[in-house]
Amino acid sequence: MLHEIQDSRLLPARPIQTGLLDSTYENVLEHMDSGVMLFDEEGSLTFLNARAYGMLELQRYELSGCTIVDILTHLSLSRTKKRQLLKVYRETVYKGKSICEFMDEYGRYWEVNASYGADMNGSYLFTIKEVSDYKKIEQTAYQNDNLAMLGKLSASIAHEIRNPLTAIRGFIQLLRPHLQGLGKEEYAKIILAEIDRANDIIHEFLSSSKPSSPQTRIASISALLKEVILLTESEVLMKGCQIDLQSLPGDLYVSVDVKQMKQVLINMIRNALEAISDRLDGTTGKIELGARREGSEVRILISDNGKGMDACTMNRLFSQFFTTKENGTGLGLSVSDRIVKNHGGRISVTSRVNEGTSFVISLPLINGLTS
Missing domain, CATH: 1.10.287 (Helix Hairpins)
Structure with missing residues (x-):
């Protein structure tokens, strides 16, 4: 690809001449939140602002007098940055496109706009801006x-x-x-x-x-957890496991749709049972339920000693249609996540392979209703 660049007009090296720009306009460009790079008709870099050399993770003096070839072969420029610049060159200068998008090594999205032609007197103007939020x-x-x-x-x-x-x-x-x-x-x-x-x-x-809107009422966390254990205890025992309710520090009250919250908790217990059954070392399966107060919230804990999950699985856990089960639909946890969010709460998870998994459901407490 470099021979294509060397055949282009962006060749000779010449020191940056920022004096060519009016100082007022230069000051505006210098403080833009977009990166700006200007190459003249002979291929020399005549201006770049602080945002541009910050994106390249270089200092301004390191780019002084550079052509595009010099930049692409710069010893201080990372290999990843070189690949990104080469892609921009191919799409804009070589293929003639006015817009090019790419994702950097940090997972951020960038859009490069290239302006050139008769109105630019042979110069190339590149503006680079982050578009992660738009994405x-x-x-x-x-x-x-x-x-x-x-x-x-x-x-x-x-x-x-x-x-x-x-x-x-x-x-x-x-x-x-x-x-x-x-x-x-x-x-x-x-x-x-x-x-x-x-x-x-x-x-x-x-x-x-289309999950139904929560039909909320004030409910006791203790009563909710005890009822969920009664509903799942036979299934747990049939699979040779045990389920324990940790002692609660006084009763806590929340405003929830009891039916929907039961659905969430039962789904998580059944997931725990499957994780335990997939563990191959003969460990006795154990599921623990508990709750504690944290400030203005109650944290409901569901933990197991099943096969656990790696980081990649945890990152996709609440995505629709993602499942690790042979006959799963990938909808159970995504629905549970949406139900909890509809109640003003959130679900977090920690897990280690072959050690187990812990889910924590955080819900807002009803002020003044504790015992």
Whole structure:
């Protein structure tokens, strides 16, 4: 690629002549939040502002008298920066594009605008600005479009599949005594279980696309955790695990949709059970629930000694459709995260491979209601 650059007009070296610019305009350019680089018709760098050489992580004197070739081969310029500059050169000077975007080594997005032609008297003006915030907005809009599409798909699935499944389930129930007489009752059990699983998947799609608004009431954290343990205890024991409720420092009260919060907690307990069952060293499975007050919040803890997760998995844990389960939908935790956020709370997670995972649900307390 360098031979292409050497064949271009950006060749001879000449010291930067900032005196060519009016001092007032130069002062404005110097303090812009965008990087500015100006090459003259002979390819020499005639001006760059503080933002520009800061982006290159070089000092101004190190770029004095440089051409584009000099910059690309500069010993103090990192290899990553050289690749980025080379991409900008290819897209703008070589291919003639006026805009080029790239992501740097820190995960930030940058947009480079190139101006040249007859109006520039042969000069090349490059302005570089960070567009990370715009990218986030763009990604959010894209996600919202996906959610809207998901809503339509979910409604269609519910209408076209749920009703036939209900009918099939009813007929299987009617046939169950005949299958039992033939010694084939396990067939009925399998069919009913698979129908229920299909209905659960449909329910998760509907919940993720349009979760209902919380119907809040004042609830006791202690009562909520005790009820969740009662609802899940049989399932936990069947899998050879144990679930313990840590002693609570007095009762704490929150304003929540109890049904939705139960859904969140039960989902996390079932995830913990799967993580424990995936551990291969024979460790006895243990799940702990607890709560404590932190300032104006209550922190609900759900921890297990399952297989744990690596950092890559944790980073994507609440993303829709991301799952590590063979038959998972990737919707359970994303729905849970949205439910907690709708209550003005948040979910955090810590985990280590082969040591276990801890989820913490933080919710605002009701002032004055503690015992």
